[in-house]
Amino acid sequence: MKKHNDLLIQKLPKPVKTYIKHLEQVRSDFVANVSHELRTPLTVIQGYLETLIKEESTNKKTLNKIFQQMYQHSIRMADIIEDLLLLSHLEGDDHPTEEKNDIVVADILKNLLIDAKNISGEKMHKISLKVETKIVMRGSESELRSLFSNIIVNAIKYTPDQGRINIEWFCDNEGRGIFKVSDTGIGIAKEHIPRITERFYRVDKARSRERGGTGLGLAIVKHVLLRHDAELEVESVLEKGSDFRCCFPKKRITFLE
Numbered sequence: 001m002k003k004h005n006d007l008l009i010q011k012l013p014k015p016v017k018t019y020i021k022h023l024e025q026v027r028s029d030f031v032a033n034v035s036h037e038l039r040t041p042l043t044v045i046q047g048y049l050e051t052l053i054k055e056e057s058t059n060k061k062t063l064n065k066i067f068q069q070m071y072q073h074s075i076r077m078a079d080i081i082e083d084l085l086l087l088s089h090l091e092g093d094d095h096p097t098e099e100k101n102d103i104v105v106a107d108i109l110k111n112l113l114i115d116a117k118n119i120s121g122e123k124m125h126k127i128s129l130k131v132e133t134k135i136v137m138r139g140s141e142s143e144l145r146s147l148f149s150n151i152i153v154n155a156i157k158y159t160p161d162q163g164r165i166n167i168e169w170f171c172d173n174e175g176r177g178i179f180k181v182s183d184t185g186i187g188i189a190k191e192h193i194p195r196i197t198e199r200f201y202r203v204d205k206a207r208s209r210e211r212g213g214t215g216l217g218l219a220i221v222k223h224v225l226l227r228h229d230a231e232l233e234v235e236s237v238l239e240k241g242s243d244f245r246c247c248f249p250k251k252r253i254t255f256l257e
């Protein structure tokens with residue numbers, strides 16, 4: 001079958017062949033990345049299991065520690081798989097399934113604020129929410145919740161303890177709906193900004209993993225935005241903080257009475 005395909009490809013014009021080659025490379029890089037991301041926590045779990053099999057008696061405290069570690073790494077694998085499934089769904093069809101729904105964005109953000117404060121916990125970030133409650137947007141509620149949540153959770157992950165995070169939802173003077181999250185976090189160097197929505201791209205791999213990142217959050221954000229005809233703008237200064245703005249077109253926006 002492969003030989004047959006190769007023969008067909010040979011007959012195609014050069015630009016098409018180059019494009020197919022590029023797609024093939026992207027696919028194989030992706031498979032390699034997924035395998036690597038899943039193998040890392042799996043190797044740790046296997047290592048602990050080998051220790052447990054070999055050791056005759058392990059005291060309860062050590063056992064507890066080992067189980068905690070194994071549990072954390074299994075959660076990590078589950079998070080990666082969940083994000084991969086969501087991404088594959090988002091890439092699969094062109095438009096959100098619940099496209100016709102009118103979403104009260106302010107209500108979603110009020111709930112996410114409660115989650116954000118819980119996630120920040122002892123890190124005591126100062127998180128504020130400023131929303132225009134009457135702006136309604138046509139789109140998919142579950143996809144938008146996932147988009148908002150990814151950007152807010154990133155702000156918490158990459159902002160040192162007690163830093164400030166502002167979440168806003170408003171209309172700009174062109175009538176576009178703007179979801180904006182600003183943080184006083186570690187910032188992103190200019191050269192990395194164009195790449196942060198690529199699958200598994202991280203500025204600092206170790207830091208991202210340590211904070212529980214799957215490396216897929218902004219790829220999910222990019223696809224949800226595409227499906228809502230929206231754009232992402234990122235401004236960032238190293239050691240000062242970042243601004244993420246999602247701009248939704250006027251045609252999707254209406255106002256409650």
Ligand code: ADP
Binds near residue numbers: 157196197201209
């Ligand atoms: P991750 O799970 O690693 O956070 P994402 O796709 O959500 O993956 O983000 C990609 C990378 O972009 C992150 O690893 C991080 O380097 C950078 N990043 C995202 N949001 C922020 C932010 N608010 N401040 C600083 N860096 C960020």
